[in-house]
Amino acid sequence: MLLKERRTFQVVNDIREAILSSTLDIGVRVNHDNQIFLNIKNKYSEEEVNYAFRWLEGVGYFGYFNGQNTFEGYTLTTKGFNEWLFPYGKVKQKNIFISYSTKNDILAGKVQKKLEEFGFTVFLAHNDIEIGNKWLDKIISELSSSNIFIGLVTKDFINSYYCQQELGFALASNKKIFNFYINLSKKINKELGFCSIYQIEKITCDTEDKIVEEILKYCQKQLII
Numbered sequence: 001m002l003l004k005e006r007r008t009f010q011v012v013n014d015i016r017e018a019i020l021s022s023t024l025d026i027g028v029r030v031n032h033d034n035q036i037f038l039n040i041k042n043k044y045s046e047e048e049v050n051y052a053f054r055w056l057e058g059v060g061y062f063g064y065f066n067g068q069n070t071f072e073g074y075t076l077t078t079k080g081f082n083e084w085l086f087p088y089g090k091v092k093q094k095n096i097f098i099s100y101s102t103k104n105d106i107l108a109g110k111v112q113k114k115l116e117e118f119g120f121t122v123f124l125a126h127n128d129i130e131i132g133n134k135w136l137d138k139i140i141s142e143l144s145s146s147n148i149f150i151g152l153v154t155k156d157f158i159n160s161y162y163c164q165q166e167l168g169f170a171l172a173s174n175k176k177i178f179n180f181y182i183n184l185s186k187k188i189n190k191e192l193g194f195c196s197i198y199q200i201e202k203i204t205c206d207t208e209d210k211i212v213e214e215i216l217k218y219c220q221k222q223l224i225i
Contacts, residue, residue, distance in 0.1 A: 005165070009172035011052035014040050019076065019085065026081050029065055031073030056080070059140070083141045096122045097146035097175075099166040101156035107182075108152055110212045115219065120148075143169050148223070150215075151179040158184075178222065180215055 015037065022036040032041065032049050040049060053074060056062040061080030066072050076085075096115060100108040105126050112122040123142040125135070143149075149170035157163045170177055181202045201218045205211045 006168045006171065007048060008052055008055055009168045011040065011044050011048050012055060013172040013174075014043065015052060015056070016085065024076055026078055027075050029073055029075050056084075059136075079137075083137065084144065092121065092145055093147045094120050095142075095146040096120050096148045096150055097143050097166070097170070098122060098124050098150045098152065099157070099163050099170075100124075100152040101154060101160045101163060102126065103156040104152055104154055107208045107211060110208060111150070111152065111215055114212060114216050120223075139166070140169070143175075144173065147176060149175040149177045151177070152182060153179050153184065154182045155184065178219070180218070182211055 018036050018040060024030060024036065030036075032053055037049070044052075053062065057064055057074060061077060061084045062074040063077045064073075065075050098108050098112060105124075108124055109127060112124045112127065115122045123146060125139060128138075128142075143166060149167075151157065151163070151167055167177075167179075179200050181200060183204055184202070201214075203211055203214045205214060
């Protein structure tokens with residue numbers, strides 16, 4: 001993930017926290033000059049804040065309002081309220097989001113099955129997104145409502161644009177991040193940027209079953225299982 005994209009997620013997360021600490025409701029008109037965003041304007045550049053607002057509009061969390069000489073700015077949408085501010089009501093402590101390359105979907109499925117045996121609710125995109133659903137909206141909602149983020153970091157993960165986006169989202173949202181470096185060299189750390197400073201477990205095994213076993217051992221130490 002590009003540094004600019006990671007930075008955008010940080011700005012977006014700060015905007016979310018500012019709104020949660022305000023009385024702003026659905027349909028209320030607001031722009032980044034509003035008092036509730038004062039700290040954000042002091043923390044980030046005008047370009048970064050403008051870009052974050054446009055990103056929020058692009059995914060449907062903000063609507064754009066042009067009042068023709070009366071007001072021009074944004075409104076919080078119902079989608080933004082339900083999926084971004086309060087996805088599924090609140091963050092669920094035993095919800096896990098697994099990020100993985102589609103080339104490693106069998107491995108990811110095995111990890112999901114084992115964690116669910118211990119009572120966790122585990123989201124896996126290729127198993128849990130129904131045909132016809134808007135997959136991007138579903139992924140953002142599941143990322144928002146999950147308390148724990150598990151990255152199955154393989155060479156294919158590193159080369160996946162969407163995996164990098166998911167990891168950046170988890171970082172900006174202050175999730176518990178567990179990255180499993182699977183059969184990777186030590187030099188790979190720099191590929192994950194800021195995220196490389198978070199919980200990392202290096203796994204070197206020759207079969208998927210052994211990899212799953214090592215992941216479960218680690219999770220048993222870190223989580224209440």
